[in-house]
Amino acid sequence: MAEVLVAPRHRVERRAMGWWALRAAAVTVVVGGVLGVGYLLITPWRGVLGPVLLVALGVGLVHLVLAPPWRYAVHRWEVTGEAVYVRSGWFVREWRIAPISRVQTVDTVRGPVQQALGLATVTVTTASAAGPITLVGLDHRTADTVARELAEITQATPGDAT
Template identity: 50%
Template sequence: MSTVAPTQLPLRPPAHQVSPRAVRWWQLRAALALLFVVTPQVVVLLVMGGDAPGWLAVTAGVTGALIATYGILVPPILYRIHRWEITDDAVYTMSGWLVREWRIAPISRVQTVDTAHGPLQQLLKLASVTVTTASAKGPVTINGLDAKDAAELARTLTVTTQATPGDAT
């Protein structure tokens, strides 16, 4: 990527990728969605047997196929897109699939650093780090980090932000 096409955003991607286990996490979430959407339809189909309306089998098949396709194809793409980087001055992240998002927040404006582990993330030893600034639209979240990396990241960020006063409110 030495030359930039005129239509491309002239920003280099952040340095680090998230944990490779994040792919599993996104797949598991798709599987859960599959469970929640398709199971009720299948149950109704089984209970009603021959009386079930014909379209129900169609919707169950279509939603199931869609979510399954998403679960197989999209997580590897997400893994390639999601990146993050912390410098001495800024937090820089890239995320999104259909709508891509680059976020930059100056370290000097960071107010809080939160680490969160959902049940699925705990299972995979992953964590999310959320960096909040004074803005209502400010929070920068890095999902699918290795739990150890996340803890280390939160610690460094907290130390750095305590050293810089003021939050431009």
């Protein structure tokens, strides 16, 4: 009988939807701006750039509206004394599980928009070819607590994280 993989316990912070929406809006504005300037300045290309601009703005708008709540519904995380668990993905769900004994470094990052929204990202680097595990969209106080607890747990865990 196959064992069912249970979703990690914690959701990302609800404010992460605002962060993701701002990022989607920024990309849409930049792409739309470049295409719009091209449309205005390169007259012979208007026949091509006009439809491309409309499609880009449409896709950007759909992404802006749908992506943040979808990501919020899917992204989950949990840290225990044994492992770090993260679930993410859009159409394909990615589960990452890193045993504590494999953790090498724990980093907390807060970009300007994250700071304004009180958010942070915790990156857990492991001895894995798959790369680090990221816990995105955490409340900044929660991220600080998680990083501190991970440091304490990994120091108390025997092994060399290789």
